[in-house]
Amino acid sequence: MTDAVLSIAAATKERGSLRTLNAVSLDLRAGERVALLGHNGAGKTTLMKLILGLTPLTDGRITVDGAAPGSAHARAATAYLPEAVAFHKSLTGREQLALFARLAGVSTAQVGPLLERVGLADAADRRIGTWSKGMRQRLGLAQVLLGRPRVALLDEPTSGLDPISRHELYAIIDELAAEGAAVLIASHALTEVEARTDRIAILSHGDLVANDTLANLSRRAGLPTRLRIRAMPGAADRVAGQTGGARVNGASVEILCAPENKMEELRRLSHLGDLVADIEMTPPGLEDLYRHYAEGGRT
Amino acid sequence: MRRALAIARAEFLIVRRNRWVFMATLIMVLFALALTFAGSAPTGALGVDMLTVSVASMTTLSVYLAPLLALMMAFDSIAGEAERGGLALILSYPVSRGEMLMGKFIAHLAALAFAMTMGFGAAGAVAAFAGGAAPESLMALLRLILTSVLLGAVFLALGYMISALSGSSTGAAGMSAGLWLIFVVLYDLGLLGALVLDNGGAFTQTAFPWVMAANPADAFRLWNIAASDAVALTSGMTGAATALPGWAAPLSLCLWPFLALMLARLAFRRVEA
Numbered sequence: 001m002t003d004a005v006l007s008i009a010a011a012t013k014e015r016g017s018l019r020t021l022n023a024v025s026l027d028l029r030a031g032e033r034v035a036l037l038g039h040n041g042a043g044k045t046t047l048m049k050l051i052l053g054l055t056p057l058t059d060g061r062i063t064v065d066g067a068a069p070g071s072a073h074a075r076a077a078t079a080y081l082p083e084a085v086a087f088h089k090s091l092t093g094r095e096q097l098a099l100f101a102r103l104a105g106v107s108t109a110q111v112g113p114l115l116e117r118v119g120l121a122d123a124a125d126r127r128i129g130t131w132s133k134g135m136r137q138r139l140g141l142a143q144v145l146l147g148r149p150r151v152a153l154l155d156e157p158t159s160g161l162d163p164i165s166r167h168e169l170y171a172i173i174d175e176l177a178a179e180g181a182a183v184l185i186a187s188h189a190l191t192e193v194e195a196r197t198d199r200i201a202i203l204s205h206g207d208l209v210a211n212d213t214l215a216n217l218s219r220r221a222g223l224p225t226r227l228r229i230r231a232m233p234g235a236a237d238r239v240a241g242q243t244g245g246a247r248v249n250g251a252s253v254e255i256l257c258a259p260e261n262k263m264e265e266l267r268r269l270s271h272l273g274d275l276v277a278d279i280e281m282t283p284p285g286l287e288d289l290y291r292h293y294a295e296g297g298r299t
Numbered sequence: 300m301r302r303a304l305a306i307a308r309a310e311f312l313i314v315r316r317n318r319w320v321f322m323a324t325l326i327m328v329l330f331a332l333a334l335t336f337a338g339s340a341p342t343g344a345l346g347v348d349m350l351t352v353s354v355a356s357m358t359t360l361s362v363y364l365a366p367l368l369a370l371m372m373a374f375d376s377i378a379g380e381a382e383r384g385g386l387a388l389i390l391s392y393p394v395s396r397g398e399m400l401m402g403k404f405i406a407h408l409a410a411l412a413f414a415m416t417m418g419f420g421a422a423g424a425v426a427a428f429a430g431g432a433a434p435e436s437l438m439a440l441l442r443l444i445l446t447s448v449l450l451g452a453v454f455l456a457l458g459y460m461i462s463a464l465s466g467s468s469t470g471a472a473g474m475s476a477g478l479w480l481i482f483v484v485l486y487d488l489g490l491l492g493a494l495v496l497d498n499g500g501a502f503t504q505t506a507f508p509w510v511m512a513a514n515p516a517d518a519f520r521l522w523n524i525a526a527s528d529a530v531a532l533t534s535g536m537t538g539a540a541t542a543l544p545g546w547a548a549p550l551s552l553c554l555w556p557f558l559a560l561m562l563a564r565l566a567f568r569r570v571e572a
Contacts (some may be wrong), residue, residue, distance in 0.1 A: 021319075024303050049387065049572070052387070052390075052391050054387055054390055054391070054572040055571055055572075072393045075391060075392060075393040077390060078394045079391075080387070080388060082384050082387050082388050083384070084384045084387070085384070085551035086383035086388075087308070087384045087385065088313055088385070090312070090313050090316035091312060091313065091316075093307060096309075099305055099306070099308070099309040100392065101306055102301070102302065102305035102308075103302055103306075103389070103392040103394045103395070104392055105301075106426065119563070127316075140388075143388075145439045145452060147417065230381065
């Protein structure tokens with residue numbers, strides 16, 4: 001990928017004898033939304049701080065819009081939403097955002113419309129100390145939108161947001177990407193990023209263990225689809241016996257099958273006729289995939 | 300510079316909102332007025348006007364109060380910001396650490412200067428009304444305000460340095476108290492001990508005044524005393540002041556803010572956001 005706005009090549013970070021990031025390579029193109037998943041301490045925040053130039057690389061190379069991390073050009077091109085956003089309690093939302101606008105070198109005329117965009121127009125002139133966590137998070141998002149960033153780094157952007165605000169947040173992220181920003185979203189909220197990102201990267205103990213689209217990742221992982229068959233009263237043993245599945249509770253039997261064998265399995269089950277009351281089918285979710293990649297199976 | 304001013308603007312709003320400016324001004328006015336009234340007794344005996352006596356008392360006050368107020372304003376500014384997670388966000392913008400430091404310094408110094416001017420100015424006005432003021436004692440008052448601001452600048456910068464070195468807000472508070480004690484109290488006690496041990500020897504004759512002038516708090520005292528005979532008379536501290544060339548103490552006090560800011564900048568560089 002030569003047109004990468006954000007390019008990370010074999011980025012390694014050591015703190016003392018501890019290697020927090022191990023030769024991580026990841027490229028983001030303009031307009032791309034990439035989810036960065038990983039346990040606490042997997043290296044997500046470290047990677048973001050390296051991209052921001054807040055902490056130096058031990059080895060490897062990172063370029064942000066062609067410039068070195070921390071250089072004036074890279075900083076002007078990057079927007080960042082820290083995990084725990086802290087603002088000055090005694091400033092109002094408008095004053096705080098105006099400070100960021102001045103630091104970014106963009107017009108403070110943007111401040112009013114941006115506050116409106118994130119739903120803070122009414123609270124704009126109250127002190128941030130009186131705001132809820134969700135409102136502070138929205139203000140954090142508003143400063144990300146200042147001055148059309150080329151790269152946006154969002155660290156746990158949905159923490160503290162209610163479901164409706166989360167939905168709005170992802171709408172804003174889509175907008176950012178549509179305007180040409182490469183968006184890297186570190187998150188724990190697996191089910192959300194599932195539908196809202198173009199690509200998924202998984203960090204585990206400092207290693208990048210996965211980096212692909214959701215479809216490719218699940219194909220490669222080959223995780224089984226789960227079929228749960230609810231038997232008619234008293235028929236559970238017979239169903240278990242005929243299908244080779246496992247009894248899970250009084251009346252149900254569970255079968256795991258490879259995605260490509262799913263239809264064949266269903267056809268087999270339909271021969272059981274009256275014995276079956278219901279069938280529920282669960283394809284592997286992001287959570288299963290995440291567990292698969294984060295706990296062993298390297299790509 | 301534009302970015303430093305943006306920081307300064309926000310920081311000044313903050314010190315005004317959290318009543319720092321108000322409290323510092325109130326403390327300065329109250330102490331200065333109290334000293335002016337309490338210290339008005341010796342005017343007749345010494346044959347100087349009331350403002351001169353007042354300036355002499357306020358010089359002693361300022362040695363303690365200016366560093367204290369400055370350190371209290373500064374100690375949280377880097378450690379606290381790093382603890383709250385705001386430092387990483389600010390530094391993700393194209394603003395350098397030097398600009399950030401400068402912005403805070405400008406705002407805090409403005410707040411301090413306002414408090415000093417109001418406090419000493421109010422006391423000076425009262426003294427001048429009550430006991431008259433010669434042009435020379437007005438000069439002494441102006442000098443007191445200016446040098447107090449300089450002294451405050453030194454300790455603001457030292458406060459930032461401590462804030463950057465300590466890593467936590469509470470640690471910075473403790474270290475500030477220690478620093479204040481060293482510069483304002485222990486340094487002089489140490490010198491006193493050395494004088495007693497030396498018993499009028501070479502150290503007392505040559506090195507002592509210079510070592511004294513190297514401490515910004517003492518340089519502040521020496522400058523105010525040496526520059527005005529009347530102030531020196533009422534403070535009874537002429538010996539050390541006359542042993543030095545006139546430029547020594549002012550030079551020390553004028554260099555210290557730059558030195559301290561440089562130290563703060565170096566310490567700030569090591570802070571990981």
